Amino acid sequence: YRSAGEVSVDHKTWREAQTQVIECRRVLKYTYIVSYYLEDKAKKALHEDHQAQLQHYTEMLSEQCEKPFNEIDFNQVYNLKNVVADYAKNIVELDMLDDDL
Numbered sequence: 001y002r003s004a005g006e007v008s009v010d011h012k013t014w015r016e017a018q019t020q021v022i023e024c025r026r027v028l029k030y031t032y033i034v035s036y037y038l039e040d041k042a043k044k045a046l047h048e049d050h051q052a053q054l055q056h057y058t059e060m061l062s063e064q065c066e067k068p069f070n071e072i073d074f075n076q077v078y079n080l081k082n083v084v085a086d087y088a089k090n091i092v093e094l095d096m097l098d099d100d101l
Contacts, residue, residue, distance in 0.1 A: 009074075010072070013074055013077055013078050013081070014065060014069070014072065014074075017061055017064070017065050017077050017078075017081045018065055020061065020081050020084055020085055020088075021061055021062045021065060023088060024054060024058040024061075024085075024087075025058065027054070027088045028051065028054060028055055031050075031091055031095070035047055035051060046094070047091070047094065047095070050090060050091045050094060053087055054087040054088060054091055057080055057083050057084045057087060060080055061081060061084055064076055064077045064080065065077065
């Protein structure tokens, strides 16, 4: 049994996670363009590593959010939501600092 307050927090976490999945997919959409134009092999490798990690964790979060509500592991959703937010922020900052672009 879960209290109404716990269910409310879960709904909020789920909505935030859905929003984060959408935002990360938007970021990923542009990372492929950036990757195409990067000439420095070391920078490109770092960029593509961050890109792959962001894609991996975004898919994990998306899979959690697609489950029936009573089967969702909200601790995992909360953690993944924070992980993908950090990866998205870091890859955007990495790309903005790149002189090759």
